[in-house]
Amino acid sequence: MIRFDHVTKRFPDGTVAVDDLSLEAASGKITVLVGPSGCGKTTSLRMINRMIEPSAGTIWLDDRDTAGFSASDLRRGMGYVIQHAGLFPHRTIVDNVATVPLLLGTSKAQARSRAMELLERVGLDASVAKRYPAQLSGGQQQRVGVARALAADPPVMLMDEPFSAVDPVVRAQLQDEFLRLQHDLGKTIVLVTHDIDEAVKLGDRIAVLRTGGHLAQFAAPTELLTRPADDFVAGFVGRDRGYRALGFEAAGDLDPQREPTVVVGSDRAAAASVALDSWVLVVTEHDEPMGWLAIVPGATGQVEPTLLNRGGTRVSVSGSFRDALDAALSSPSGRGVVIDEDSRLVGTVTAGEVVRRIEAQLGDRRATAQIAAVG
Amino acid sequence: MISGVIDFLTDPAQWSGPRGIPTRLGEHLYFSVIALVIAIVVALPVGLLIGHTGRGVAAVSLVVNAVRSLPSFGLLIFFVVLLSPLITGKNNLVYLLPTEVVLVLLALPSILGNTVAGVQNADAAARDAATGMGMTSSQVLFQVELPNAMPLIISGLRSATLQVIATATIASYVSLGGLGRYVFTGLAQQDYSQMAAGAVLVAGLALFVDLLLALVQRFVVSPGVSGRFSARAGTAPAATVTTENPVPAVA
Amino acid sequence: MSTAGSPLLAGLEQRAQLAAPPGLGRQVLSAPLAGLEQRAQLAAPPGQWDFVGYFRSHTSDVMSLLGQHVWLAVIPVVLGLIIALPVGYVARRFSWTYPPLVSIAGLLYTIPSIALFVLAPGILGTQILDPVNVLFPLTIYTVALLVRVVADGLASVPTDVLQSATAMGYGSFARLIRVELPIAVPVISTGLRVAAVSNVGLVTVATAIGTAQLGQLFSTGLQMSSFRSYYAPIVLGIVLCLLLALVLDGAIVVGTRLLTPWRRVVRPS
Numbered sequence A: 001m002i003r004f005d006h007v008t009k010r011f012p013d014g015t016v017a018v019d020d021l022s023l024e025a026a027s028g029k030i031t032v033l034v035g036p037s038g039c040g041k042t043t044s045l046r047m048i049n050r051m052i053e054p055s056a057g058t059i060w061l062d063d064r065d066t067a068g069f070s071a072s073d074l075r076r077g078m079g080y081v082i083q084h085a086g087l088f089p090h091r092t093i094v095d096n097v098a099t100v101p102l103l104l105g106t107s108k109a110q111a112r113s114r115a116m117e118l119l120e121r122v123g124l125d126a127s128v129a130k131r132y133p134a135q136l137s138g139g140q141q142q143r144v145g146v147a148r149a150l151a152a153d154p155p156v157m158l159m160d161e162p163f164s165a166v167d168p169v170v171r172a173q174l175q176d177e178f179l180r181l182q183h184d185l186g187k188t189i190v191l192v193t194h195d196i197d198e199a200v201k202l203g204d205r206i207a208v209l210r211t212g213g214h215l216a217q218f219a220a221p222t223e224l225l226t227r228p229a230d231d232f233v234a235g236f237v238g239r240d241r242g243y244r245a246l247g248f249e250a251a252g253d254l255d256p257q258r259e260p261t262v263v264v265g266s267d268r269a270a271a272a273s274v275a276l277d278s279w280v281l282v283v284t285e286h287d288e289p290m291g292w293l294a295i296v297p298g299a300t301g302q303v304e305p306t307l308l309n310r311g312g313t314r315v316s317v318s319g320s321f322r323d324a325l326d327a328a329l330s331s332p333s334g335r336g337v338v339i340d341e342d343s344r345l346v347g348t349v350t351a352g353e354v355v356r357r358i359e360a361q362l363g364d365r366r367a368t369a370q371i372a373a374v375g
Numbered sequence B: 001m002i003s004g005v006i007d008f009l010t011d012p013a014q015w016s017g018p019r020g021i022p023t024r025l026g027e028h029l030y031f032s033v034i035a036l037v038i039a040i041v042v043a044l045p046v047g048l049l050i051g052h053t054g055r056g057v058a059a060v061s062l063v064v065n066a067v068r069s070l071p072s073f074g075l076l077i078f079f080v081v082l083l084s085p086l087i088t089g090k091n092n093l094v095y096l097l098p099t100e101v102v103l104v105l106l107a108l109p110s111i112l113g114n115t116v117a118g119v120q121n122a123d124a125a126a127r128d129a130a131t132g133m134g135m136t137s138s139q140v141l142f143q144v145e146l147p148n149a150m151p152l153i154i155s156g157l158r159s160a161t162l163q164v165i166a167t168a169t170i171a172s173y174v175s176l177g178g179l180g181r182y183v184f185t186g187l188a189q190q191d192y193s194q195m196a197a198g199a200v201l202v203a204g205l206a207l208f209v210d211l212l213l214a215l216v217q218r219f220v221v222s223p224g225v226s227g228r229f230s231a232r233a234g235t236a237p238a239a240t241v242t243t244e245n246p247v248p249a250v251a
Numbered sequence C: 001m002s003t004a005g006s007p008l009l010a011g012l013e014q015r016a017q018l019a020a021p022p023g024l025g026r027q028v029l030s031a032p033l034a035g036l037e038q039r040a041q042l043a044a045p046p047g048q049w050d051f052v053g054y055f056r057s058h059t060s061d062v063m064s065l066l067g068q069h070v071w072l073a074v075i076p077v078v079l080g081l082i083i084a085l086p087v088g089y090v091a092r093r094f095s096w097t098y099p100p101l102v103s104i105a106g107l108l109y110t111i112p113s114i115a116l117f118v119l120a121p122g123i124l125g126t127q128i129l130d131p132v133n134v135l136f137p138l139t140i141y142t143v144a145l146l147v148r149v150v151a152d153g154l155a156s157v158p159t160d161v162l163q164s165a166t167a168m169g170y171g172s173f174a175r176l177i178r179v180e181l182p183i184a185v186p187v188i189s190t191g192l193r194v195a196a197v198s199n200v201g202l203v204t205v206a207t208a209i210g211t212a213q214l215g216q217l218f219s220t221g222l223q224m225s226s227f228r229s230y231y232a233p234i235v236l237g238i239v240l241c242l243l244l245a246l247v248l249d250g251a252i253v254v255g256t257r258l259l260t261p262w263r264r265v266v267r268p269s
Helices: A041-048 A071-076 A093-097 A099-103 A108-121 A138-150 A168-185 A196-202 A221-226 A231-237 A241-248 A268-274 A321-330 A351-374 B002-010 B021-053 B057-068 B072-086 B093-120 B124-132 B137-174 B180-188 B192-220 C012-019 C034-042 C051-057 C059-093 C095-110 C113-124 C132-155 C159-167 C172-209 C215-224 C232-259
Strands: A002-010 A016-025 A030-034 A056-061 A078-081 A156-160 A188-193 A205-210 A214-219 A261-263 A279-283 A289-294 A314-316 A335-339 A345-350
Touching (some): A002 A041, A016 A205, A030 A196, A041 A156, A071 A078, A093 A099, A138 A156, A138 A168, A196 A221, A196 A231, A205 A231, A221 A241, A241 A321, A261 A268, A279 A345, A314 A321, A321 A335, A321 A351, B002 B192, B021 B137, B021 B180, B057 B093, B057 C172, B072 B137, B093 B137, B124 B137, B137 B180, B137 B192, B137 C113, B137 C172, B180 C172, B192 C095, B192 C113, C051 C059, C051 C232, C059 C095, C059 C172, C113 C172, C132 C172, C215 C232
Parallel strands (some): A030 A188, A261 A279, A314 A335
Antiparallel strands (some): A205 A214, A335 A345
8 A cells, every 4th residue: 555645745946746645545456646747646656666755745655654765675666667668778678677686686597587477477479588678669668667567576566657658559458458467466556647548447546636736536437437526627537428437337237139140151042031120140150240231132142251341349248338338339230239258149239228228227326326415 | 102111011120129010019009008097997987977977067078178179299298398307217207107198188088078978878768767676876877877878988988099099109209119109210210111101000000909999899788789689670770880979089 | 212312301301300309308409400499599488388478479480380270270171071061961862871981981080190191192192291291181081070970960850851842842952952951050060060179189290290380389399398398389389279279169150050040049948
């Protein structure tokens, strides 16, 4: 657990970067610091490992004052990941990752073998080990940066815009893999980003900071989206909050309807006879949905993959309302495809059904909230 | 002229005795190495400290530029005139000491300036990450900044070495030994072949030593820094010469 | 090569006397340096360190040496730049030529100046006292230094700028003159400053082959210190070299500012 206790940072030229910040980053959870430039998020992060010293207040690591440690000892117990990875250009990848264990006195052989394990863990091939950072792509370098931070198995990880320097496709991949890693490792993570979408995606709790270093709101993502504390937070979180909040609601039992299907490669005339309307769902032999076939009266030949409309997204049975609504809206037939964990067809839902369920659920909640507010 | 030079260089008499080529070469190297060792011992640690702490960088560049503008020949004469009356007794020291003073003075700026620049230019993100990982200040300096500064440091050493070899040649003007003796003796004896042979020898020595240092650079600098690895499209820099700092190599 | 009476070495005799190891009081100056000795006695030095006094009493001589020095230092810089510009352009434009050109330049730069000054008469076939012997090597050095600087300076022009210039209709030559060179000016001028300042010092080395320039003040000072250390001409020589280097450096800085008016605008960041 990391606790900010009335922490302030005032720079010599008078600017107040962080103003009386108090918050607690829970153990084993991802706490995100987010805000516009000049809000003090990076300064706050760097005060945790004392790259910057607070002007006032205390920062607690579990029950100990961080000021009581020697700076380098403190840092060796915390993983530190920065925006451009900061890999050492003069060392090979494996030696880069092995840095902290070596600093702590582990033998070279042991440090290196641990490094190789970690490279695999972050999704890199063993062949990169002997290369130099300049030979790797941005995404690969970021992964190495994360591996390096994990090398000494620190309980705490500090991350400063770790995924900003890569392109959106790579960023999404890195974020997903990061969440999976955290699911396995359960570290106490404090992450800084300027991207509210990233904060909402990754954070267990999010601290929204205002320019000038004030804490505007500290809450879980759903609360941030549904009950922003003030206009600033509302504006920062952005539009279509309601819609995005649906991403956090499990759809539960959508009760999908049965859908007639046709296996790819079968006769088009047969497809026409099965269809409910002008569209029929085409699946593989293993019942995995591939796409929709438009029914053309009198068409002959096989059902080829090239004929398919693959426009509709799919929602899994454990997916969110947002995924369910999106599946229904994007489907050419108006019926959203629902699949199970093995990607096999379960059935379909219409947009109307999904919205009915959303309203039922939200209605229940509003009723409960009203009772709570009044009572 | 070429035939005269070749005659001189192939004359076996020139290769033996106290005035022979090996002796002169040895003297030349002796003066040069002493000056370089002193300059490195002084300038390298100071440069590392200044580059690492960032304090005094402006002063360094001022000093470096100022010393580079001084005419080395003039400095040589100045110190000879200044120091020789103070030295009695051992014959050679009269010329050796002022020469060494000047050679060290001339070698210092290149080594100092390049060391400071090299350390300052080390990858800032790497430096930040190193501190954040828990390296102490001196660990950051020696494990991160220094290896990344090597190209510039060695390039500064190369410039300094050329400067010293060239100035040591001129030091023969004040009757010190060394390869420059052929030039000045040749001048006195009106023997152009000797002068030219001396010039060729000096040029040869300079080129050879520079080549040697280039090889050292190749082996000492990490491939990750010099970019010397096979096949990553678009990242390898043009040539080893990239990190050369053009500095007057000569007296 | 026979030397006695040879026109190549005419006048070398007197210079050779100057070049002979002076021995500082332990040896009597061998051959009668009639003219020099008399002059030394007539112009009784006012003070050991008084370089201003020395200047006042030898003004015309010193000024003539200074004048010689100025044009010996400046002409190679100008010539060197004129030659280096097209060569640097080629190195940039045809990138395969860059490594060999830069390597040759590096090689030339490695050769000590005194070697080139001495070898020049042999290579060029000139008299040993001909100032071309100084101009030729110094120009070579300047070119060697600047080729790389020009190539790198042109390389520093951002590709988008180049492409938009071409898209606007500039032909290659026009683009070079109006877009690439102006943008490359700051980089080139830095190299030019190094070349100019180092040339001022290098010219003094030519004292070894007897050329008239400020370096003569140093050998004079050495001669006059046979019995008692006499610093005035030496210090004067150093001071004048420094001043000249400063002036040339400043002139190039001013010239650069004039050529790059866009850099003078201070933008709020």
